[in-house]
Amino acid sequence: MKLKVAVIGAGVVGASIARVLSMYENFDVVLLDREPDVGWGASKANTSVIHPGHEEDPGEHPVRARLCVEGNRLWRKWVEELDIPARWPGELMLFYSEEEAQRAARYVELARLNGVPGVRMVWEEVKQIEPWVNPGAVGAVYAPTAGLVSPFEAVAAIVENAVENGVRLLAETEVRGVRVSGGEVCGVETSRGFVEADLVVNAAGLHADRVSHMAGVELDFRIKPRRGEYLLFDENVHVKPRMILHPVPTPVTKGVYAVTTVHGNLMLGPTADDLPEEEKDNLSTTEEGLSRVMEEGSRLLREVPPRDRVIRFFAGLRPEPPRGEWLIKAYDDPWGFVNVAGIRSPGLTAAPAIAGYVLELIAGEYDVRLSRKPSWNPYRVGVTSVRGKSPEEVDQLVKANPDYGAIVCRCRLVSKAEIVETVERMRRIGLERVTVDGVKFRTTAGTGWCQGQFCRWGIALIISQATGTPLHEVTVKRAGYGVGDVKVLLRGGSSC
Amino acid sequence: MLETKLDLVVVGGGPAGIAAASKACELGMKVGLVENREVLGGIPLQCVHTGFGVHVFGEDLTGPEFVYRLIDRLQRADVGLFLKSHVHSIELKAFDEKIVTVLSPKGVQRLYAKAVVFSTGARERTAFEIGVTGERPDGVYTAGEAQTLMDLYGLMPGRRVVIIGSGDVGLIMARRFALEGAEVKAVIEVLPYPGGSMRNVVSCLRDFGIPLYLSHRVVSIRGGKRVEKVVVAKVDEEMRPVPGTEFEVECDTVVVAAGLRPNVELLEKMGAALDPATGGPVVNETLETTVPGVFAAGNALVINDLVDYAVEQGERAAEGAHEFVSNRSGSVAWKRVVKGRNVRLIVPHYVSGERDVVFYARVKSPERRVFFELLGSDLKLYQQGVRPSEMIRLRAPSSAISNLGDRLVFQVRPLE
Ligand SMILES: Cc1cc2nc3c(=O)[nH]c(=O)nc-3n(C[C@H](O)[C@H](O)[C@H](O)COP(=O)(O)OP(=O)(O)OC[C@H]3O[C@@H](n4cnc5c(N)ncnc54)[C@H](O)[C@@H]3O)c2cc1C
Numbered sequence: 008m009k010l011k012v013a014v015i016g017a018g019v020v021g022a023s024i025a026r027v028l029s030m031y032e033n034f035d036v037v038l039l040d041r042e043p044d045v046g047w048g049a050s051k052a053n054t055s056v057i058h059p060g061h062e063e064d065p066g067e068h069p070v071r072a073r074l075c076v077e078g079n080r081l082w083r084k085w086v087e088e089l090d091i092p093a094r095w096p097g098e099l100m101l102f103y104s105e106e107e108a109q110r111a112a113r114y115v116e117l118a119r120l121n122g123v124p125g126v127r128m129v130w131e132e133v134k135q136i137e138p139w140v141n142p143g144a145v146g147a148v149y150a151p152t153a154g155l156v157s158p159f160e161a162v163a164a165i166v167e168n169a170v171e172n173g174v175r176l177l178a179e180t181e182v183r184g185v186r187v188s189g190g191e192v193c194g195v196e197t198s199r200g201f202v203e204a205d206l207v208v209n210a211a212g213l214h215a216d217r218v219s220h221m222a223g224v225e226l227d228f229r230i231k232p233r234r235g236e237y238l239l240f241d242e243n244v245h246v247k248p249r250m251i252l253h254p255v256p257t258p259v260t261k262g263v264y265a266v267t268t269v270h271g272n273l274m275l276g277p278t279a280d281d282l283p284e285e286e287k288d289n290l291s292t293t294e295e296g297l298s299r300v301m302e303e304g305s306r307l308l309r310e311v312p313p314r315d316r317v318i319r320f321f322a323g324l325r326p327e328p329p330r331g332e333w334l335i336k337a338y339d340d341p342w343g344f345v346n347v348a349g350i351r352s353p354g355l356t357a358a359p360a361i362a363g364y365v366l367e368l369i370a371g372e373y374d375v376r377l378s379r380k381p382s383w384n385p386y387r388v389g390v391t392s393v394r395g396k397s398p399e400e401v402d403q404l405v406k407a408n409p410d411y412g413a414i415v416c417r418c419r420l421v422s423k424a425e426i427v428e429t430v431e432r433m434r435r436i437g438l439e440r441v442t443v444d445g446v447k448f449r450t451t452a453g454t455g456w457c458q459g460q461f462c463r464w465g466i467a468l469i470i471s472q473a474t475g476t477p478l479h480e481v482t483v484k485r486a487g488y489g490v491g492d493v494k495v496l497l498r499g500g501s502s503c
Numbered sequence: 504m505l506e507t508k509l510d511l512v513v514v515g516g517g518p519a520g521i522a523a524a525s526k527a528c529e530l531g532m533k534v535g536l537v538e539n540r541e542v543l544g545g546i547p548l549q550c551v552h553t554g555f556g557v558h559v560f561g562e563d564l565t566g567p568e569f570v571y572r573l574i575d576r577l578q579r580a581d582v583g584l585f586l587k588s589h590v591h592s593i594e595l596k597a598f599d600e601k602i603v604t605v606l607s608p609k610g611v612q613r614l615y616a617k618a619v620v621f622s623t624g625a626r627e628r629t630a631f632e633i634g635v636t637g638e639r640p641d642g643v644y645t646a647g648e649a650q651t652l653m654d655l656y657g658l659m660p661g662r663r664v665v666i667i668g669s670g671d672v673g674l675i676m677a678r679r680f681a682l683e684g685a686e687v688k689a690v691i692e693v694l695p696y697p698g699g700s701m702r703n704v705v706s707c708l709r710d711f712g713i714p715l716y717l718s719h720r721v722v723s724i725r726g727g728k729r730v731e732k733v734v735v736a737k738v739d740e741e742m743r744p745v746p747g748t749e750f751e752v753e754c755d756t757v758v759v760a761a762g763l764r765p766n767v768e769l770l771e772k773m774g775a776a777l778d779p780a781t782g783g784p785v786v787n788e789t790l791e792t793t794v795p796g797v798f799a800a801g802n803a804l805v806i807n808d809l810v811d812y813a814v815e816q817g818e819r820a821a822e823g824a825h826e827f828v829s830n831r832s833g834s835v836a837w838k839r840v841v842k843g844r845n846v847r848l849i850v851p852h853y854v855s856g857e858r859d860v861v862f863y864a865r866v867k868s869p870e871r872r873v874f875f876e877l878l879g880s881d882l883k884l885y886q887q888g889v890r891p892s893e894m895i896r897l898r899a900p901s902s903a904i905s906n907l908g909d910r911l912v913f914q915v916r917p918l919e
Contacts, residue, residue: 243768288727292636319631321639398591398604402504402611409608414589417539418768456768458629460645464652479658486641486729489658490755496659497684 009035010375013195013204015182015218017045019158020350021210022165023362029172031366032378036174037202038166039195041181043482044438044445046162048212050355051448052237052290052323054264054277056251057082057154058353059098061118061126062261071333072121074357074364079152081359089164090389091156092269098153098251099129099137101144101307111148111255118150125151139248139265139309153251157269158355159448160389167436168387172380176437177202182211185222185344192222192343206369208345213287213326215348219334222344228334230349232287233325235277236296238304241456242271242418244312252307261352263303270419270451273312275304277323290322318456325351335364337372345369390428390450394420415469416462418455425450426466430473441470444484464488505612507583509535511824512603512616514590514769517545518810519801520622521573522817523824527620528580530825535583535614537590537605543577544570545624546647547810549654552675558811569810585612593619593773598795599828618796618824621770621784622817625763625802630724633667633761637723642730646672646760650679659683661756665733666690667721670698670892671808673760678707680758687713688754691735693720693742696869698762698892720744721757730755763806773797780848781805787837787853788860789823790816796827805850805863808894812863819861838907843878843914845870847891856905864895866915877903878912889915 010033014021017040028034042048060076086093102111111128118126129136130146140147170176177199184196185207194203209218216230240246247267254262260279268274278296282289297320305311328334328349338344347365354361370377393401393411405412410424429449433441443466446452452466453459459466467481467488474481479489490496513524516538524536542548547555550566557563560572588607596602603614627645644652644660646668652658664680666673669692677687690708695718697704708715716735722744723734732753736744765783767775775792776785783804784792791798798820801813837853840862849864864875869890875897876883882903889895904911 243771291638291723291725294634294636294722297636314634315632317631318629320636393606398606398611398613399504401591401606405606405608405610412606412608412610413587414539414606417589420589420591457626458631460627460629460648463648464656468656478656483641484639485727488641489652489660490662491659493653493657493659493683496662 009033010205011203012036012206012208013202014038014208014210015195016040016048016210016212016215017162017166017176017178018048018050018210018212019046019162019165019355019358020212020347020361021208022046022162022169023358024208024210024347024365025174026165026169026172027362027366029169029174030379030383032380033375036169037177037204038169038174039177039180039182039197039202041179041198043179043440043442043485045166045176045178046159049323049326050162051159052321053158053235053355054266055155055158055268055355056098056264056266057156058356059118059126059150059152060121060123061114061148061150062256063121063353064117065120068332070335070364071353071357074360075353076121076123077360078353078357079154082154082156082356085359086156088385089168089387091161091164093154093156094269095152095154096250097149097151098253099133099140099147099149100253100255101133101140101147102255103143103145105145107255108146114148123150123152137248137250137252139246140252141305141307141309143306155251155266155269163449164387164389167432168384170436171387172383178438179440182218182221185218187222187341190340190342192341206343206345206373208347208365210347210350212350213324215326215346219346219348222341224338224341224344225334225346228348229284229329231284231327232282232289233327234280234282234289234322235325236292236300236322237274237276237320238297238300238317239319239321240273240312241316241318243456244273244316246273246308246310246312247271248308254307263300263307265304265307270454275300281327282324287324290324292320292322318458327351335361335368337368343373390425390432392425393422415465416450416452416455418457419451421450421452423469426452426469427473430470434474440482441474442482442484443467443470443488446470505610507535507612507614509533509583509614509616510828511535511618511620512537512601512614513620513622514603515545515621515623515801515803516543517622517624517801517813518547518570518573519803519813519817520545520620521577522814523620523622523800523821524582525573525577525580526818526821527824528582530821532825532828535585535616537585537588537603539587539589541587543574543586549647549650551654552679555810558809559814573814590769593769595773595794601796617828618798620817620820620824621792621797621799621803622801622820623766623769623803625806626766627759627763628761630667630757630759633759635667635721635724637725637734640724640726640728640730642726642755643724643757643759646676646758649676649758653679653683659685662686663688663754664756664758665721665752665754666758666760668692668698668760668762669704669715670760670762671700671703673758674699674703674707676758676760677713678711681711681713687711688752689713689735690715691719691721692717693738694718696890700893722749724757730757733757763802765803765806767803770797770799778848778852781850783850786851788851788855788858789826790820790851791823791827796824798823805848807863808892812894812896815861836909838904838909838911841910841912843912845915846913849913854904854911856901856907858901860899860904862897862899862913864897864913865891866895867891870915870917872918874916874918876914876916878914879907880904
């Protein structure tokens with residue numbers, strides 16, 4: 008008999024858990040998310056750093072420290088298996104005075120305790136290691152194992168692979184209750200009805216406190232949103248630090264980072280502002296926050312491009328648990344309920360390791376004798392893209408499929424073939440609503456300097472054709488692209 | 504891989520590009536015209552209002568009518584058309600040898616050319632570029648996107664609209680929405696005066712009872728799924744929001760018509776020098792950029808108010824390219840064009856003094872009863888009023904330029 012598992016939340020944590028559980032015969036997994044797509048929570052808007060693990064104090068947070076270091080190691084394998092855009096440039100924690108250098112030295116010690124390889128102090132050499140460093144920096148803690156991934160694409164890839172291995176995805180399905188009977192969970196109540204489950208894994212990010220309360224456990228546990236704002240610069244600005252740059256952390260935040268994303272944009276951020284508990288949807292940016300980011304960015308970098316080269320700003324919300332403590336626990340009462348809650352930073356880094364840890368927890372706590380699926384396929388291949396290919400290679404692609412020669416997004420060089428295939432893949436994982444944003448985040452179409460002004464309708468038209476949805480009803484992110492047909496509306500017809 | 508040998512490749516098939524290709528062909532050159540979309544015409548295609556062609560054709564035409572006339576001329580010339588074609592890169596092999604690599608559903612093609620005309624038009628400034636913060640709900644469009652949706656795809660973007668920017672584009676979009684039965688709640692302009700022409704302020708806003716807020720700025724956008732409202736504030740002289748003056752306007756749609764920027768990404772990659780004032784390339788009187796044999800015209804050169812100027816520039820660039828190809832236009836002791844009093848931008852940047860030149864300029868701030876003049880010459884143009892949003896076009900005969908020194912200073916001088 009297979010155990011039915013409902014994983015709530017298709018963020019990087021829930022998706023990773025689903026993937027790991029899909030390796031075993033023992034589980035039949037449904038992955039639920041309230042959004043129309045996967046990965047639209049904290050996993051989409053973050054710094055995208057795969058942390059080395061030298062900033063985690065094993066005395067204070069032993070599990071977090073261990074899973075961070077292990078996650079960093081696992082990601083190297085996962086990005087290969089799943090064809091996720093990633094780079095491993097290493098990072099520099101810059102310090103600006105002898106006094107700060109002493110504080111920074113502590114991270115070399117933490118690295119030693121956590122078994123993080125290669126962490127050391129560098130001094131004058133820092134400017135040679137990374138020429139974009141601000142001359143005011145006197146040195147840095149260098150951590151060579153730091154990496155960068157495209158976090159949304161990572162979640163999308165993990166889910167594709169999990170679905171390929173038998174996981175069922177239910178998007179736009181909000182969990183509103185956990186049904187318990189005789190001290191055991193028996194499923195979840197959702198916006199689309201009841202979903203039966205023997206085990207319920209709560210990976211609901213910011214809302215994991217509410218879900219936990221639904222199961223009647225950890226009633227005092229509350230997650231607070233801590234907002235982080237970012238600026239993203241035009242790919243064509245010349246300021247492109249190779250390494251990840253950041254200051255010496257304070258107790259509140261790791262500080263503003265400067266990174267060149269895996270797609271080649273300089274990104275600065277985040278801020279750290281605690282919001283009231285009820286503002287878990289407040290992804291607003293603020294002028295004040297953005298100027299702070301610019302200011303702190305200029306402490307890290309020798310030069311910051313002007314504000315008019317900024318192509319986008321955005322904000323993410325950190326799910327901040329009490330004392331920063333992750334709550335990962337399998338319960339006896341109700342039997343079958345598992346919390347993976349309050350997964351704040353470095354949750355992205357640790358996600359693959361958290362998934363392994365949850366597997367062990369489930370196997371141990373609920374006495375599951377794990378048996379591997381022989382047919383489990385670890386691989387997923389990304390959509391072949393025109394970008395980065397030589398003209399000769401593109402010519403070959405076009406010969407096989409002319410749509411590779413139809414460029415939809417000019418800034419990022421994304422072809423119609425890539426968009427068509429992405430739409431197909433989104434439907435294959437079970438998304439009923441294919442959104443323009445979902446396509447955008449998967450293909451990068453519309454993320455360039457023009458921000459979609461020349462390609463949004465092109466993407467929407469492809470979705471409209473592929474799904475048989477009228478153009479105005481195609482969803483951009485959460486609402487329709489338009490309200491109806493111009494002439495029908497003018498004659499008094501109804502809008503959608 | 505397909506290979507084609509040409510004299511000239513024109514990149515971008517809007518009005519400037521069509522004009523350049525036609526003209527170059529008429530001059531006897533072998534020309535290829537590369538266009539991203541499957542149709543020629545560029546922006547006017549989506550402009551169903553009139554205001555096109557008053558100078559070129561002596562008639563007030565709609566965008567599509569205007570384009571149709573241009574295409575008519577093009578068809579009489581023997582131009583090689585490359586539609587649905589994206590310029591991937593331009594390689595400078597030698598002084599007069601360029602390789603333009605083009606992607607299209609037919610495959611990758613290499614176009615070998617001696618000269619290139621850039622007429623890639625402009626792009627719009629986005630809400631991010633003009634610093635609008637807040638949430639990022641659906642329902643925010645640039646003016647061009649909204650116009651494309653309405654006039655090419657018959658899609659109504661929304662019903663309660665706020666327009667950011669009162670340039671001609673913003674004004675015309677306000678009217679466009681009103682005509683289709685939308686409620687245009689406000690046009691918000693950060694400057695103390697409207698960006699577009701007075702004629703449009705009257706015929707697009709006043710006639711429809713649409714309020715215009717001058718010296719105001721949309722500071723943020725609010726909304727969950729779709730736009731619910733914008734927060735507007737008064738601005739001070741430095742265009743910073745004045746605390747305490749904020750008010751909200753409920754709407755479901757925000758249209759950003761906050762100006763254009765020349766589309767010069769490829770030029771930038773080729774190493775062409777750019778003018779921060781125009782956002783376009785630095786050019787000489789033949790509209791040649793600092794990359795020899797590479798010319799620019801239309802909105803890729805400088806943001807024009809009138810399509811007629813774009814056409815004129817296209818032809819000028821074609822003539823320049825023709826000269827370049829035929830006699831490798833020799834080395835010239837260029838005279839620098841310098842911005843004097845109240846001149847924000849002026850194109851071209853270098854002239855020889857050997858021929859007549861058409862200058863296009865914009866002022867920094869509005870003034871009444873002024874001369875736009877070339878210092879040290881009798882060349883001057885009386886203007887009842889000048890405003891940054893209205894381009895000044897001035898034809899300078901070579902006689903006015905030739906005996907001046909190596910600096911030509913243009914300035915705006917009050918009558919008194
Ligand atoms: C600004 C910022 C910067 C960060 N930088 C880094 C970094 O550089 N490196 C790093 O390692 N970590 C970083 N983090 C942390 C990392 O992003 C998070 O730890 C991680 O993404 C958490 O993943 P998750 O799956 O738990 O949460 P989420 O991604 O938020 O996923 C939770 C999902 O649950 C869904 N959900 C919620 N309630 C329900 C419900 N009732 N029913 C159904 N579905 C529901 C949501 O829609 C969402 O998709 C950062 C976080 C932020 C915000």
